[in-house]
Amino acid sequence: MGITYLETVILSILKRINGERTIYSLFHLLQGKRSSQTIQDAHLYKITPYFHTYPSVTREGLEKMINRLQHRGLVEEIADTKVILTGKGEATLEQKLSEYRLPDYLNGWKYHQVTDSFWERLTLLIQVSSNLINHERSFIPVRNKRETLTWVKQYIKQQNEDRCKLAERLYGELTSALDNEKTKPELVVIRLTGYRKIGLTTMQAAEWIGLEPAHYHFEFLNCLHAMFDKVLENSHAYPLLNGLIKKAERNVPLTISTDKTYKLMQKGYTLEEIAAVRNLKQSTIEDHVVEIALSIKEFNIDHYVPLNKRESILQAAQRNSAKKLKQIKEQVTDASYFEIRLVLAKYGDVEWS
Amino acid sequence: MELKRYLKKHFKFEEFRPGQEETIESVLKGKHTISMLPTGTGKSLCYQLPGYLVDGPVLIVSPLLSLMQDQVEQMMAMGEKRVIALNSFLSPQQKAKALEELERFRFIFISPEMLGIESVLNRIRKVSVSLFVVDEAHCISQWGYDFRPDYLKLGEFREKLGQPLTLALTATASKEVRKDIAEKLHLGDWNEVVYSVDRPAISLALEFASTFQDKLDRTVELVKYLKGPGIIYFSSKKVAEQTAVHMREKGIKNAMAYHGGLDSESRVLIQQQFINGQLDVVCATSAFGMGINKENVRYVIHFHMPMQIESYLQEIGRAARDGRDSIAILIYSPGDEQLAYQLAEGELPDQYQIERLFAFIIDNQIVYKDLADRAEELSIICGFTEIQWRIVEDYLSNLEALDYKIDKQSLLQLIENRLEVKNTKIKKMLGWVHTKECKRKVILEMFGEELQERPRNCCISCGIDIDHYKETEPSSEQSLAAVDWKQELASILLMRERI
Numbered sequence: 099m100g101i102t103y104l105e106t107v108i109l110s111i112l113k114r115i116n117g118e119r120t121i122y123s124l125f126h127l128l129q130g131k132r133s134s135q136t137i138q139d140a141h142l143y144k145i146t147p148y149f150h151t152y153p154s155v156t157r158e159g160l161e162k163m164i165n166r167l168q169h170r171g172l173v174e175e176i177a178d179t180k181v182i183l184t185g186k187g188e189a190t191l192e193q194k195l196s197e198y199r200l201p202d203y204l205n206g207w208k209y210h211q212v213t214d215s216f217w218e219r220l221t222l223l224i225q226v227s228s229n230l231i232n233h234e235r236s237f238i239p240v241r242n243k244r245e246t247l248t249w250v251k252q253y254i255k256q257q258n259e260d261r262c263k264l265a266e267r268l269y270g271e272l273t274s275a276l277d278n279e280k281t282k283p284e285l286v287v288i289r290l291t292g293y294r295k296i297g298l299t300t301m302q303a304a305e306w307i308g309l310e311p312a313h314y315h316f317e318f319l320n321c322l323h324a325m326f327d328k329v330l331e332n333s334h335a336y337p338l339l340n341g342l343i344k345k346a347e348r349n350v351p352l353t354i355s356t357d358k359t360y361k362l363m364q365k366g367y368t369l370e371e372i373a374a375v376r377n378l379k380q381s382t383i384e385d386h387v388v389e390i391a392l393s394i395k396e397f398n399i400d401h402y403v404p405l406n407k408r409e410s411i412l413q414a415a416q417r418n419s420a421k422k423l424k425q426i427k428e429q430v431t432d433a434s435y436f437e438i439r440l441v442l443a444k445y446g447d448v449e450w451s
Numbered sequence: 452m453e454l455k456r457y458l459k460k461h462f463k464f465e466e467f468r469p470g471q472e473e474t475i476e477s478v479l480k481g482k483h484t485i486s487m488l489p490t491g492t493g494k495s496l497c498y499q500l501p502g503y504l505v506d507g508p509v510l511i512v513s514p515l516l517s518l519m520q521d522q523v524e525q526m527m528a529m530g531e532k533r534v535i536a537l538n539s540f541l542s543p544q545q546k547a548k549a550l551e552e553l554e555r556f557r558f559i560f561i562s563p564e565m566l567g568i569e570s571v572l573n574r575i576r577k578v579s580v581s582l583f584v585v586d587e588a589h590c591i592s593q594w595g596y597d598f599r600p601d602y603l604k605l606g607e608f609r610e611k612l613g614q615p616l617t618l619a620l621t622a623t624a625s626k627e628v629r630k631d632i633a634e635k636l637h638l639g640d641w642n643e644v645v646y647s648v649d650r651p652a653i654s655l656a657l658e659f660a661s662t663f664q665d666k667l668d669r670t671v672e673l674v675k676y677l678k679g680p681g682i683i684y685f686s687s688k689k690v691a692e693q694t695a696v697h698m699r700e701k702g703i704k705n706a707m708a709y710h711g712g713l714d715s716e717s718r719v720l721i722q723q724q725f726i727n728g729q730l731d732v733v734c735a736t737s738a739f740g741m742g743i744n745k746e747n748v749r750y751v752i753h754f755h756m757p758m759q760i761e762s763y764l765q766e767i768g769r770a771a772r773d774g775r776d777s778i779a780i781l782i783y784s785p786g787d788e789q790l791a792y793q794l795a796e797g798e799l800p801d802q803y804q805i806e807r808l809f810a811f812i813i814d815n816q817i818v819y820k821d822l823a824d825r826a827e828e829l830s831i832i833c834g835f836t837e838i839q840w841r842i843v844e845d846y847l848s849n850l851e852a853l854d855y856k857i858d859k860q861s862l863l864q865l866i867e868n869r870l871e872v873k874n875t876k877i878k879k880m881l882g883w884v885h886t887k888e889c890k891r892k893v894i895l896e897m898f899g900e901e902l903q904e905r906p907r908n909c910c911i912s913c914g915i916d917i918d919h920y921k922e923t924e925p926s927s928e929q930s931l932a933a934v935d936w937k938q939e940l941a942s943i944l945l946m947r948e949r950i
């Protein structure tokens with residue numbers, strides 16, 4: 099039975115969530131909703147690569163797709179808007195995954211805030227460079243955001259280099275950074291605009307390569323994210339490309355409300371005091387702390403969870419391998435749910451599993 | 452003589468196009484001017500050139516954001532740096548910065564809403580505008596085909612700016628509309644430069660198709676037959692999109708759809724691909740073509756009947772900018788006008804929506820001046836589209852008195868009148884479709900002109916030799932099959948000798 103690429107992605111995420119969250123958590127994940135709940139779930143179920151990777155998804159679109167999957171017996175509803183894969187669903191997914199891999203390098207959580215702006219800057223920089231070396235000064239830029247236009251203009255000035263050299267360096271960095279046997283760099287290159295050659299739109303590119311649009315989209319992101327990995331790992335080898343990646347936001351910032359809480363914490367307020375000052379529920383503040391632990395590597399949780407309790411929680415988590423907080427709680431009776439979530443948030447990806 | 456020198460210096464053109472010189476002369480003599488030049492004759496030059504000859508900036512009011520953006524981009528592409536667009540695209544910080552540095556700009560484009568903001572208007576007053584330009588000026592007139600309520604206040608704004616020298620530009624405006632423009636802008640005395648709406652290089656063809664499928668088949672057939680590039684206009688995004696897909700399936704590889712539903716990257720790319728000759732045909736809604744300069748469009752097909760003859764003229768006017776023979780073909784199926792009537796009705800709020808609105812206003816004792824702040828809430832409650840809401844808000848927020856019952860009646864009356872105007876336009880258009888007389892002559896009569904000379908292949912009534920528009924050169928099939936991506940990158944970024 100044929101299922102689309104997008105359906106394969108959805109199935110593989112549903113498998114991870116395993117009916118413990120509603121299908122709307124998937125909507126928030128793909129859309130990249132910056133709420134503590136979504137961010138925690140993404141980490142808990144190890145589906146962070148998909149964060150904000152399909153922002154055009156709609157509630158209705160997702161509902162319809164899941165209805166179709168249900169109709170074909172690939173998933174079943176176990177509670178209201180919670181579904182799990184059926185045996186047939188598992189088999190179909192497995193079979194699809196043997197036909198094609200899901201993107202290896204996709205990392206929505208890490209790169210969701212730089213991907214779009216990088217692509218805007220890169221396409222414009224290439225168009226400008228290409229026209230400059232061909233002595234063409236009047237052309238319509240493929241980007242119309244003033245912000246991007248001024249940024250790229252400034253960037254070129256900053257390089258303070260002969261235009262031919264600049265284009266050559268860009269070529270050199272791109273051919274090296276894009277080169278990767280596990281990705282398809284041509285998916286990126288056919289979208290580029292140069293002197294008297296306008297790049298393809300997403301739809302055109304997908305049609306040209308013969309992939310369904312969603313499949314193309316994920317492969318395209320995969321390619322960019324693979325390039326980001328390379329560039330950031332070895333930034334001095336790719337000075338031009340590295341400079342195109344938004345600096346200030348390379349560390350994932352906090353949601354606005356969480357940021358307020360964080361600032362108060364840094365001033366030494368206790369969680370109770372913050373809840374009182376901000377007129378928020380204690381549980382909301384706790385959500386914020388968990389988000390901080392997920393987003394800020396240096397954040398130290400010792401103050402909130404004593405070392406021995408932390409160890410017990412991690413051990414319980416490993417024994418269970420299930421992500422059910424309830425099971426962990428049953429084994430570490432003196433730990434609160436907040437403490438468990440906080441420990442999992444902090445160490446979940448590294449030591450756990 | 453003098454002016455031509457500047458034309459060469461600033462724009463590298465040798466000759467003016469019809470009407471440009473007269474318009475510029477009139478403006479430079481200090482006369483308020485209403486200038487009606489056909490599309491494709493470079494209306495923007497009429498204010499750009501004076502911009503270099505007068506002291507103080509030129510302020511250009513433009514109704515459509517996309518149009519404004521296109522114009523600014525074109526000017527920047529031509530090397531003019533002192534140009535800015537003040538519109539809702541700007542972030543608050545960008546807006547503040549632009550206003551602060553306003554003296555720096557020679558050309559300031561602005562949307563009517565932005566001009567309505569008092570602090571902005573006051574700031575502009577300080578830079579003493581040398582020329583106040585109203586682009587697409589027919590939008591100010593209720594009788595114009597594209598009436599925009601927010602244009603109505605331009606007269607008032609103009610007063611507040613100290614009645615600067617004014618140039619009103621339009622492509623299509625009948626005598627009564629031109630008079631209305633002058634009145635609404637409080638011009639008093641004015642000059643008119645009027646050029647014929649006739650485009651003799653464009654042959655006016657009309658075909659009948661009995662069903663939707665026939666129409667689709669015929670469109671594909673025409674696209675394969677005619678010399679391109681061409682544009683096909685649709686009233687529906689969905690049909691435009693489907694037809695483009697259908698054409699690609701039928702072997703017309705370089706066909707794409709263009710409409711407001713696309714993301715901005717795709718819109719820019721498709722437009723540029725078309726200009727650059729990478730596309731043979733674009734299936735578009737009326738959003739396409741505004742402000743793009745492509746000289747060699749050879750045909751324009753109308754898949755749906757436009758809602759008024761003015762839009763039809765504007766759209767076919769995108770052909771033959773180089774003056775070479777081109778053809779416009781409208782394909783009509785019985786009942787097509789129903790779609791037009793539906794669209795006209797859909798643009799206006801209906802009685803039920805107005806009843807709901809007033810019920811809510813009365814329940815909550817809302818005063819009209821607070822309406823703008825509750826736009827979103829009220830739009831949801833009453834189910835207004837953006838256009839519908841604009842009409843309602845604009846009308847009510849200008850009312851002095853506050854008698855809910857009377858105001859409701861007068862608003863309903865306004866809507867009814869507006870619908871009447873639109874329906875009359877559709878009927879006129881339909882009449883033109885069915886007339887057996889010379890199509891060109893009938894159009895010119897609508898604009899108070901007389902047909903002087905009948906060109907060859909004038910129109911379907913006078914007779915057209917369709918072979919004249921046939922593609923004779925074999926198609927250059929340039930497929931992108933199997934690229935070597937490194938080579939592709941090299942061709943973009945390395946100079947020829949290094950590849």
Ligand SMILES: [Zn+2]
Pocket residue numbers: 888889890891892905909910911912913914
């Ligand atoms: Zn005729």
